[in-house]
Amino acid sequence: MTMQQARVLIVDDEPLVRQALSAWLRRKHFHVVEAEGGRQAMEMIRKDEPDLVISDMVMPGMDGLRLLKEARAINAAVPFLMVTGYPSPSDASEAIKQGAQDYLAKPFKPEELTRRVNRMLLNKFVAGSHAPAKGIILGTSVSAILWALAIGALYAFFS
Numbered sequence: 001m002t003m004q005q006a007r008v009l010i011v012d013d014e015p016l017v018r019q020a021l022s023a024w025l026r027r028k029h030f031h032v033v034e035a036e037g038g039r040q041a042m043e044m045i046r047k048d049e050p051d052l053v054i055s056d057m058v059m060p061g062m063d064g065l066r067l068l069k070e071a072r073a074i075n076a077a078v079p080f081l082m083v084t085g086y087p088s089p090s091d092a093s094e095a096i097k098q099g100a101q102d103y104l105a106k107p108f109k110p111e112e113l114t115r116r117v118n119r120m121l122l123n124k125f126v127a128g129s130h131a132p133a134k135g136i137i138l139g140t141s142v143s144a145i146l147w148a149l150a151i152g153a154l155y156a157f158f159s
Helices: 015-027 038-048 064-074 089-098 110-158
Strands: 007-011 031-035 052-056 080-084 102-105
Touching: 007 015, 007 038, 015 031, 015 110, 031 038, 038 052, 038 064, 052 064, 052 110, 064 080, 064 089, 080 089, 080 110, 089 102, 102 110
Parallel strands: 007 031, 007 052, 052 080, 080 102
Antiparallel strands: none
């Protein structure tokens, strides 16, 4: 997956906001899907497995924090960028505590959205691509320690 092929799910109950964000990200060559609320977004997260979710915090029915919590139960690895027109330090803190990777107050510049989306996807890509390497490094370290113990034991035995 290249960053521009990433599947981005935009969740916002305001159609104009959702469409504007989608249009902007499509111009940046992202594959964008939209949901008008938390319930619809959950279906899409289950079915489509997006690479990134951009969700409004305040929506009728299922709000952004509840969506985040329920999505984490299905796919803990999907990064969330929470956006809100009603920013508060307590909401930002709660969003990060619940597992959101970033928080952005409306209105924001489209370039800022692109920068944050790219950073989040890069972090996801790097973390995912290095997972096998982490296992190899750990296995090699354990193996080296065991060999050192075995050689030390043999040396002590034959000395």
